[in-house]
Amino acid sequence: MTAPATPASATTSATARLIDDLRAGKPAAIARAVSIVENHRAGFDRILATLHASVGRARRVGITGPPGAGKSTMTTLLAKTLRAEGKRVAIVAVDPTSPFTGGALLGDRIRMESIALDPGIFIRSLATRGSLGGLSSATREVCDVLDAAGFDVILIETVGVGQSELDVARAADTTLVVLVPESGDSIQTLKAGVMEIADVFCVNKADRPGSDRLRNDIELMLGLRGGPASLDLPAHHGVDLTALAKDPEHREFVKDVMNPARAARRAAAGEQSDRWTPPVLQSVAAKGEGIDGVLAALDRHFRYLEASGQLRERRRTRLRERVVEVVEQKVRQRLWTDAATNAWVAGHLEAMEEGTETPFGVADALLARSGALLTTTNG
Missing domain, CATH: 3.40.50.300 (P-loop containing nucleotide triphosphate hydrolases)
Structure with a gap:
C-alpha cells in the first residue's frame, strides 16, 4: 500500500519552524537548512526566498x-x-x-x-x-x-x-x-x-x-x-x-x-x-x-x-549574477527534462549529421518553439 503524500500545509509548517529555529541561532536548524540548500532538496528555493530579506x-x-x-x-x-x-x-x-x-x-x-x-x-x-x-x-x-x-x-x-x-x-x-x-x-x-x-x-x-x-x-x-x-x-x-x-x-x-x-x-x-x-x-x-x-x-x-560605494556595487553584481544563475538552471531543467523537446532535437540529428542543418540554427529554432514551455509557471 502506498504511503499517503505529505500535505503541502505540513511541509510549509515544517519549513516555517525550521526558519524560526535558524533565526534563533539553533545550530541544528542552521545545519539542516544548509544541507537542504546545498543539495537543492525539495523546498530549498522557498527557504532562500523567505530568508532573502535578511541577507x-x-x-x-x-x-x-x-x-x-x-x-x-x-x-x-x-x-x-x-x-x-x-x-x-x-x-x-x-x-x-x-x-x-x-x-x-x-x-x-x-x-x-x-x-x-x-x-x-x-x-x-x-x-x-x-x-x-x-x-x-x-x-x-x-x-x-x-x-x-x-x-x-x-x-x-x-x-x-x-x-x-x-x-x-x-x-x-x-x-x-x-x-x-x-x-x-x-x-x-x-x-x-x-x-x-x-x-x-x-x-x-x-x-x-x-x-x-x-x-x-x-x-x-x-x-x-x-x-x-x-x-x-x-x-x-x-x-x-x-x-x-x-x-x-x-x-x-x-x-x-x-x-x-x-x-x-x-x-x-x-x-x-x-x-x-x-x-x-x-x-x-x-x-x-x-x-x-x-x-x-x-x-x-x-x-x-x-x-x-563599492560594497553596494559588489553586492548588486552578486544579486544580478544570482538571477542569471537561477534563470540558466530553470531553463536547463525545463528544456532537458521535457520529453517532447528531447524528441524534437533527436529528430534533427540526422539533418545536422548530413550538414543540411547546423547546431546554431537548430538551437534558434528550439528557443523559438519553446516559449510556452519556458514561460509557463510551474504549479
Missing part, C-alpha cells in the same frame, strides 16, 4: 591561494581573533570531493579542530563536486543562509586549485590571497587572475627564505599595474624627473616612479576613498604571527568599500 548584513571574506599555503591555519586564527572581538563567525570550507560518496573529504574540519566546539563559530565543509572555480556551486546560496542566520562574518576558504580559483571574488566582499615563498608563487604573481581578485595579499610562512623577495615581487607587479598615473604626477610628455627630484613637493613621487614596488607599498598604506591598492603583508600563521595585521587590513578594506 546582506554579514561581511563575507574569501580566503584563497595555492595548496599548502596555510589557508586553514589562517582561517582558524582569523576566526579566533574575530570571536575575541565578540563576533559570531561562520566558516564555509570548500574541500575536494570524495570519489566514493561525492561529499567533502573534511580535511579542513580536521585542521580547525581547535575552534570546532566554540558555540559562536559554525563550520561547514562543502564539496566542490567538479566545480573548477575553487568553490562549490552552492557556496553563495549557503552563505545566504548563514548571513540570514545572524553571523557577523562569513569566512569562505577555497579548495586551493590554483589559477582557476577565481570564483571566490564573486562570492566575497573582500578576497584575501595567501601565498608562500616556495612552490613557484613568484611566477604566479604574473598571472592576471590572481592579481586582480586580491584585495589583500599575505605572504605566509614568512620565516622561510624568499619571503621578502616574494613580497617585493607582488608589490612590483602592483606598482607596474597602477602606473605613473596613479601617483598624481604631472601627466605630460617630456617631464624632467631630474628637475622634479630637486623639488621637495615631488621628491617622493619621483622615487615612486623609479621604484614601483615602493609606490605600491606607500599607496597601500594610505586611506584613500577613490582607489584601493592591495597591501602585501607577511605572517607566520603556525606561530600566530601577523594575524592582527591581516585582520586590520581586511577591516580597512571593508571601510573603503563602504566609503566608496
Whole structure:
C-alpha cells in the first residue's frame, strides 16, 4: 500500500519552524537548512526566498591561494581573533570531493579542530563536486543562509586549485590571497587572475627564505599595474624627473616612479576613498604571527568599500549574477527534462549529421518553439 503524500500545509509548517529555529541561532536548524540548500532538496528555493530579506548584513571574506599555503591555519586564527572581538563567525570550507560518496573529504574540519566546539563559530565543509572555480556551486546560496542566520562574518576558504580559483571574488566582499615563498608563487604573481581578485595579499610562512623577495615581487607587479598615473604626477610628455627630484613637493613621487614596488607599498598604506591598492603583508600563521595585521587590513578594506560605494556595487553584481544563475538552471531543467523537446532535437540529428542543418540554427529554432514551455509557471 502506498504511503499517503505529505500535505503541502505540513511541509510549509515544517519549513516555517525550521526558519524560526535558524533565526534563533539553533545550530541544528542552521545545519539542516544548509544541507537542504546545498543539495537543492525539495523546498530549498522557498527557504532562500523567505530568508532573502535578511541577507546582506554579514561581511563575507574569501580566503584563497595555492595548496599548502596555510589557508586553514589562517582561517582558524582569523576566526579566533574575530570571536575575541565578540563576533559570531561562520566558516564555509570548500574541500575536494570524495570519489566514493561525492561529499567533502573534511580535511579542513580536521585542521580547525581547535575552534570546532566554540558555540559562536559554525563550520561547514562543502564539496566542490567538479566545480573548477575553487568553490562549490552552492557556496553563495549557503552563505545566504548563514548571513540570514545572524553571523557577523562569513569566512569562505577555497579548495586551493590554483589559477582557476577565481570564483571566490564573486562570492566575497573582500578576497584575501595567501601565498608562500616556495612552490613557484613568484611566477604566479604574473598571472592576471590572481592579481586582480586580491584585495589583500599575505605572504605566509614568512620565516622561510624568499619571503621578502616574494613580497617585493607582488608589490612590483602592483606598482607596474597602477602606473605613473596613479601617483598624481604631472601627466605630460617630456617631464624632467631630474628637475622634479630637486623639488621637495615631488621628491617622493619621483622615487615612486623609479621604484614601483615602493609606490605600491606607500599607496597601500594610505586611506584613500577613490582607489584601493592591495597591501602585501607577511605572517607566520603556525606561530600566530601577523594575524592582527591581516585582520586590520581586511577591516580597512571593508571601510573603503563602504566609503566608496563599492560594497553596494559588489553586492548588486552578486544579486544580478544570482538571477542569471537561477534563470540558466530553470531553463536547463525545463528544456532537458521535457520529453517532447528531447524528441524534437533527436529528430534533427540526422539533418545536422548530413550538414543540411547546423547546431546554431537548430538551437534558434528550439528557443523559438519553446516559449510556452519556458514561460509557463510551474504549479
